[in-house]
Amino acid sequence: MMRSEKATHFQHWGLIDYQEAWSRQEAVFAEVVAQKVHNRGLAEADRQATRNYLIFCEHHHVYTLGRNGVATHLLLDEAGLRTKGATFYKINRGGDITYHGPGQIVGYPILDLDNFFTDIHLYLRYLEEAVIQTLADYGLAAGRIPGLTGVWLDHEQQRNPRKICAIGVRTSRWVTMHGFAFNVNTDLDYFKHIVPCGIDDKAVTSLATEIGCTVSIPEVEAKLRAHLAELFQMQLVDEVSSIQ
Secondary structure: OOOOOOEEEEEEEEEEOHHHHHHHHHHHHHHHHHHHHHHHOOOHHHOOOOOEEEEEEEEOOEEEEOOOOOHHHEOOOHHHHHHHOOEEEEOOOOOOEEEEOOOEEEEEEEOEHHHOOOOHHHHHHHHHHHHHHHHHHOOOOEEEEOOEEEEEEOOOOOOOOEEEEEEEEEEEOOEEEEEEEEEOOOOHHHHHHEOHHHOOOOEEOOHHHHHOOOOOHHHHHHHHHHHHHHHHOOEEEEOOOOOO
């Protein structure tokens, strides 16, 4: 009988071009989905457990628009993008427009949820919870706003609600891709050129802004990784990425 496999291969892709990371994600995602399809034609004793991946990286300045997004939420034309040194992609995740750039932890979990739980709502809440717990390690009380995916500061009183982590995912056959963008030392000026996640009445913030100093990205990554592993009960396996 094929056992449930929670071993999760961790890779760090460093600072990587968005298109390259997207292509690599698609390749890994397709490999996992193909294994699931292949398993369906085998006797249960012959099936191989699908692999899970957790990928961290940073991107050069880029704006991405989800499949349900509104193109006019990008407030720059091509010349403006060139001036800002940014690129723009329409992609196949859920959600609207967001920004990625240096100083931001981008996480791409490529998980077979059959190995964990088949509940997309719970999956999104666990991603949020890992960031919430990481922020608590820095003395910040973060949480959720009903009806809005992501992680927020001032989420209860909402006198000045501020988004610190955006989430947008794609799933097929219970396999996930895309993920979250956690603002750590992010240049928030880049958010002035979009309507972030299609929300025009709330602000965006970063960990550095909230605590008043630059933060070690590897330190935050280590805390975030530990919280994700605990929540999902992952057994993380470090892999050396071919991207440096």
